[in-house]
Amino acid sequence: MKTNLLILCTLLLSVGAAMGQTYxxxxxxxxxxxxxxxxxxxxxxxxxxxxxxxITGGINHxxxxxxxxxNKGDTVRMFVRNKLNDSSTVHWHGMHLxxxxxxxxxxxxxxGTLWSPYWKIMQKAATLWYHPHLHEMAQKQVTLGxxxxxxxxxxxxRALNLPRTxxxxxxxxxxxxxxxxGNNQFLTANAAYGDYVFVNGTENAKVSLPKQYVRLRxxxxxxxxxxxxxxxxxxxxxxIATDGGLVNAPIQTNRVILxxxxxxxxxxxxxxxxxxxxxxxxxxxxxxxQLSFPGAENQTQGQFGSLLNNRDFNLVRINVxxxxxxxxxxxxxxxxxxxxxxxANATVNRTIRVTGGQPPGGLFTLDNRxxxxxxxxxxxxxxxxxxxxxxxxxxxxxxxxxxxxxxxIISRTSGLKTYExxxxxxxxxxxxxSISFVAKFDDFADSDPDHPYMYHCHLANHEDEGMMGQFxxxxxxxxxxxxxxxxxxxxxxxxxxxxxxxxxxxxxxxxPYYLILRAANGRTIMMSPKPILTNGLDVSGLPxxxxxxxxxxxxxxxxxxxxxxKQ
Amino acid sequence: xxxxxxIAFYIxxxxxLISSVGGYSQIPNSKSKILIGDFRLRDVNxxxxxxxxxxxxxxxxxxxxxxxCPMARSYYGxxxxxxxxxxxxxxxxxxxxxxxxxxxxxxxxDQMRLVAKSCKxxxxxxxDINQVVAQRLKVSYTxxxxxxxxxxxxxxxxxxxAIDDGLxxxxxxxxxxxxxxxxxxxxxxMPNMPxxxxxxxxxx
Numbered sequence: 060m061k062t063n064l065l066i067l068c069t070l071l072l073s074v075g076a077a078m079g080q081t082y083x084x085x086x087x088x089x090x091x092x093x094x095x096x097x098x099x100x101x102x103x104x105x106x107x108x109x110x111x112x113x114i115t116g117g118i119n120h121x122x123x124x125x126x127x128x129x130n131k132g133d134t135v136r137m138f139v140r141n142k143l144n145d146s147s148t149v150h151w152h153g154m155h156l157x158x159x160x161x162x163x164x165x166x167x168x169x170x171g172t173l174w175s176p177y178w179k180i181m182q183k184a185a186t187l188w189y190h191p192h193l194h195e196m197a198q199k200q201v202t203l204g205x206x207x208x209x210x211x212x213x214x215x216x217r218a219l220n221l222p223r224t225x226x227x228x229x230x231x232x233x234x235x236x237x238x239x240x241g242n243n244q245f246l247t248a249n250a251a252y253g254d255y256v257f258v259n260g261t262e263n264a265k266v267s268l269p270k271q272y273v274r275l276r277x278x279x280x281x282x283x284x285x286x287x288x289x290x291x292x293x294x295x296x297x298x299i300a301t302d303g304g305l306v307n308a309p310i311q312t313n314r315v316i317l318x319x320x321x322x323x324x325x326x327x328x329x330x331x332x333x334x335x336x337x338x339x340x341x342x343x344x345x346x347x348x349q350l351s352f353p354g355a356e357n358q359t360q361g362q363f364g365s366l367l368n369n370r371d372f373n374l375v376r377i378n379v380x381x382x383x384x385x386x387x388x389x390x391x392x393x394x395x396x397x398x399x400x401x402x403a404n405a406t407v408n409r410t411i412r413v414t415g416g417q418p419p420g421g422l423f424t425l426d427n428r429x430x431x432x433x434x435x436x437x438x439x440x441x442x443x444x445x446x447x448x449x450x451x452x453x454x455x456x457x458x459x460x461x462x463x464x465x466x467x468i469i470s471r472t473s474g475l476k477t478y479e480x481x482x483x484x485x486x487x488x489x490x491x492x493s494i495s496f497v498a499k500f501d502d503f504a505d506s507d508p509d510h511p512y513m514y515h516c517h518l519a520n521h522e523d524e525g526m527m528g529q530f531x532x533x534x535x536x537x538x539x540x541x542x543x544x545x546x547x548x549x550x551x552x553x554x555x556x557x558x559x560x561x562x563x564x565x566x567x568x569x570x571p572y573y574l575i576l577r578a579a580n581g582r583t584i585m586m587s588p589k590p591i592l593t594n595g596l597d598v599s600g601l602p603x604x605x606x607x608x609x610x611x612x613x614x615x616x617x618x619x620x621x622x623x624x625k626q
Numbered sequence: 627x628x629x630x631x632x633i634a635f636y637i638x639x640x641x642x643l644i645s646s647v648g649g650y651s652q653i654p655n656s657k658s659k660i661l662i663g664d665f666r667l668r669d670v671n672x673x674x675x676x677x678x679x680x681x682x683x684x685x686x687x688x689x690x691x692x693x694x695c696p697m698a699r700s701y702y703g704x705x706x707x708x709x710x711x712x713x714x715x716x717x718x719x720x721x722x723x724x725x726x727x728x729x730x731x732x733x734x735x736d737q738m739r740l741v742a743k744s745c746k747x748x749x750x751x752x753x754d755i756n757q758v759v760a761q762r763l764k765v766s767y768t769x770x771x772x773x774x775x776x777x778x779x780x781x782x783x784x785x786x787x788a789i790d791d792g793l794x795x796x797x798x799x800x801x802x803x804x805x806x807x808x809x810x811x812x813x814x815x816m817p818n819m820p821x822x823x824x825x826x827x828x829x830x
Contacts, residue, residue, distance in 0.1 A: 144824035
């Protein structure tokens with residue numbers, strides 16, 4: 060028996076050693092640029108393990124999605140086709156935009172449907188991301204691989220001497236772990252933490268980076284694990300941007316804790332490394348507070364167990380390569396001039412309490428209420444500057460995220476981390492801490508309770524279980540609901556139609572709020588928030604048949620339904 | 627086979643609960659003792675397939691597949707091979723599409739015909755248009771396979787789960803292993819294997 064055990068141990072060790080020596084090229088997502096973005100969500104398969112392929116979800120790919128390059132000032136139009144077997148949503152995480160375009164749990168895209176939101180990019184250069192946000196399905200759909208980066212660029216950032224050659228000295232890195240079932244499928248429930256870490260979907264990733272300053276855009280795209288990121292030689296690096304964009308001046312550090320949904324852009328100096336040298340970007344997750352840091356638990360088995368728990372492990376192996384032409388060899392001393400709000404600016408104070416979680420394993424909630432799809436928890440006046448305090452006196456840490464705005468953290472019980480000194484939309488709240496932030500809720504008011512913004516814990520399992528609330532930004536107290544049906548709200552011509560369907564509105568002051576096109580059997584074909592119909596609706600691609608057009612107006616929020624025949 | 631072995635076999639059959647793995651590959655229960663009533667569904671060739679008329683079959687390899695699920699699609703070739711090997715031995719492949727054709731445009735009968743033709747299906751491809759057969763068998767995913775055996779004119783489930791484990795074709799598993807054992811008059815040694823694929827949503 061002893062001999063057998065010895066052989067087994069030797070085998071396991073040699074397998075481990077062999078695995079440790081094998082690296083795969085880090086996948087760098089391709090980019091989409093311009094103002095019209097076509098995204099196709101689809102079920103896919105990928106050979107992660109020998110035997111049965113793993114069912115994955117991809118956006119234009121078999122895992123993850125393209126990086127969307129957007130420019131401040133542009134109006135971007137998204138054409139999101141859901142080719143998944145399941146319904147989904149796509150949330151533009153960190154984007155300042157109208158709630159009806161936000162892709163939260165209310166903007167459900169049924170299978171086979173095209174969703175086409177649009178908005179003007181009003182915020183500064185930043186690293187954002189997009190991911191599904193369907194309530195109770197977030198963990199599953201993010202685990203499958205649905206998501207992608209968004210880079211917002213602007214003139215201010217472009218004027219700085221920073222690395223920005225995508226894939227060369229400006230590298231997106233989405234960090235997440237996965238756990239496999241016996242038949243090679245991702246575990247998407249009752250498993251908070253993955254056993255294996257992937258960066259952009261690449262396991263044991265390696266990347267060649269030039270001998271100069273390089274910019275890494277780190278995103279924690281995990282379900283529930285936090286990452287305490289640093290380099291293998293403990294070298295210092297500079298945080299140049301937080302969730303919402305550039306910080307005022309580079310912040311030197313040798314570790315950054317990155318909670319779920321958070322992003323940082325870091326500059327690391329490779330100019331003193333020899334060509335051919337290696338450097339590891341690691342997660343230093345051992346020794347964190349086991350009752351507070353997600354993934355610091357001891358156990359390897361069970362719902363909160365993982366082979367990576369309470370361990371230090373490699374994220375990406377960096378191989379230093381030759382310097383490029385026009386390398387960045389210095390760090391700018393100043394980056395931008397953010398003027399942050401302070402508590403003195405706030406006219407409203409709110410407190411959100413982390414609740415639940417007891418007995419151990421019980422569901423976490425906010426303010427003792429599980430998520431209510433039809434309940435508005437907070438109403439904020441347009442242009443109000445508010446101070447929100449999140450208190451966590453419960454048994455575990457959380458990552459609090461709010462939609463619509465970027466905030467400035469003004470206090471934290473244990474003191475602000477130096478690298479938190481920037482615009483944020485996710486904040487780590489360890490147990491027995493409270494944090495306060497100040498934010499201005501500007502630009503987008505919509506009192507429609509059918510399309511609220513969200514605030515929630517970004518641990519997807521907590522979010523799915525109901526640790527989420529809804530808020531409206533409003534200029535009025537309420538929207539009239541379902542007033543008298545307006546049969547004449549819109550008119551269609553010609554009918555029957557073959558090419559372009561003209562949609563006219565007898566009352567031009569009452570704009571369309573939402574449009575849904577359905578097949579005669581009720582199947583949703585297209586959903587268009589605040590549709591622009593000045594040139595009519597192009598129906599040339601539809602097969603001949605009867606169709607249903609439903610439009611909800613802005614004044615009364617009534618749905619009007621008309622049929623037309625496509626010849 | 628001795629009585630004790632049979633008892634152990636049935637305990638194995640009825641006791642094998644495959645644990646949930648998060649939305650995929652969950653098999654709610656062993657269906658080994660469920661008796662399957664007959665059904666009559668329309669084939670892509672326009673005729674109706676009636677299970678009760680499978681007079682000459684020892685059993686049936688019943689596989690729920692569809693047009694849009696990549697996991698199901700990846701098994702079309704395997705199903706042609708299974709039919710070629712086992713059809714003549716009394717275990718024909720019957721494929722059923724359980725997907726809601728109202729929800730999924732690509733699951734219409736017309737689209738099924740195109741798929742069957744382009745992929746040269748050598749087996750019937752039936753549309754469960756009202757999802758009744760799938761509901762009766764509590765089908766959760768496509769692909770999801772059942773090996774039915776006939777005894778005393780009644781159909782019972784001898785195997786349920788994945789088509790195979792995805793390893794090389796030399797390594798028998800899933801349907802192949804189960805039917806080979808049945809043809810050798812042996813008990814099915816692995817009567818369940820977790821299925822994985824696209825969830826089947828039942829029309830309300």
